[in-house]
Amino acid sequence: MPFCNVGAYQNKNDVASNSNNGIKLFYRTYGRGPVKVLMIIGLAGTHDSWLPQIKGLAGTVTANDGGDESPMDDRSGGGGADVEVCAFDNRGVGRSSVPTKKSEYTTRIMAKDAIALMDHLGWKKAHVFGHSMGAMIACKLAAMVPERVLSLALLNVTGGGYECLPKLDRQTLSIAMRFVRAKTPEQRAAVDLDTHYSQEYLEEYVGHKTRRSILYQEYVKGISSAGMQSNYGFDGQINACWTHKMSRTELESIRVAAFPISVIHGRHDVIAQLCHAKRLAEKLYPSARMVELNGGHLVSHERTDEVNKALLELIKASESTISLYEWTNLSNKSSGSKVTRASLWRTISSSFVVEGVNKLHIFLVYFFGLFVMAFEHIRRAVTRPVRVGSALT
Secondary structure, eight states: OOEEEGGGGSOTTOGGGGGGTTOEEEEEEESOSSEEEEEEOOTTOOGGGGHHHHHHHHSOOSBTTOOSOOSSOOSOOSOOTTEEEEEEOOTTSTTSOOOSOGGGOOHHHHHHHHHHHHHHHTOSOEEEEEETHHHHHHHHHHHHOGGGEEEEEEESOOOSGGGGSOOOSHHHHHHHHHHHHOOSHHHHHHHHHHHHSOHHHHTOEETTEEHHHHHHHHHHHHHHHHOOOOHHHHHHHHHHHHHOOOOHHHHHHHHHHTOOEEEEEETTOSSSOHHHHHHHHHHTTTTEEEEEESOOTTHHHHTHHHHHHHHHHHHHHHHSOOOHHHHOOSOGGGGTOSOOHHHHHHHHHHHHHHHHHHHHHHHHHHHHHHHHHHHHHHHHTTSOOOOOOOOOO
């Protein structure tokens, strides 16, 4: 099986390299050609979560190492014969190593993992695509080695920290309560569907069945067989999301590199709020193009054709002579590059309001979390829970 020994490709004098001693990443490559694409998945996800995009870009879901057979149809998905894709399991999940310390999980450390994998593959440059937490890692990678990035795709991304908190409304609270109570694969599958997809998509009919009923059976089967992500891995990856932050200097290093960027997001994402993705795209003007799709957090699965089209257009743009001002669909004023005295005052005033709302949001979520923990403690005293597989977020 293909593994990358991360420590073998990192500076031994780097303090962070101590977090990589013995760390191995499981990865797979698909297709062959001069165009290299590195895909970084999100929290609790494994490399095969990218299969709809692998099929669309590489034209196959059969791994080059001849490993496990994919459950997907391997007929050409519209990709070219000149694309090679690499997808891998982040540290803490799947077949990759699972460090036991939370401090060994940050988006910077995990970006160094991805860079080591590029070195292992012999890739000097690549198109870097990330989803959710993987998009945060992709941002860090792009800021650390912008000269090695040909284009950047950020799917369902946020800026980390409090931006990882979902929108606090009745639907989210209902999902949280159902998640806590879910102790069978059937209960967990029902919750995951509402977390990953838009309601509109779930209620669409495919033949005589709704997508919800079809996906429900697939999820039950998957959760029953996948097992549980270790507590070390899950807690560590949560820590990476919560501590993630992009500084102005890091964002500027990405903008100065002048490669095209696509920020792709589902309008009905209940995990990563659309407003945070838009704000990040504006900060990356004029490099960024905002792509809003009618989908949920797993927009890459829900709107596969549209996402794959956007990714192929991104690759094409990086190879063309198109200027970034032609590439972007954002306005100059949204980037915040020009600020008048009046607009500055409005920004300062609104920032106090936003900060207050954010603190209230965090307090309410914390308070609700305490309630959920108390409820769970009482419930555990009565029943013994059944362990089920962790969800992809």
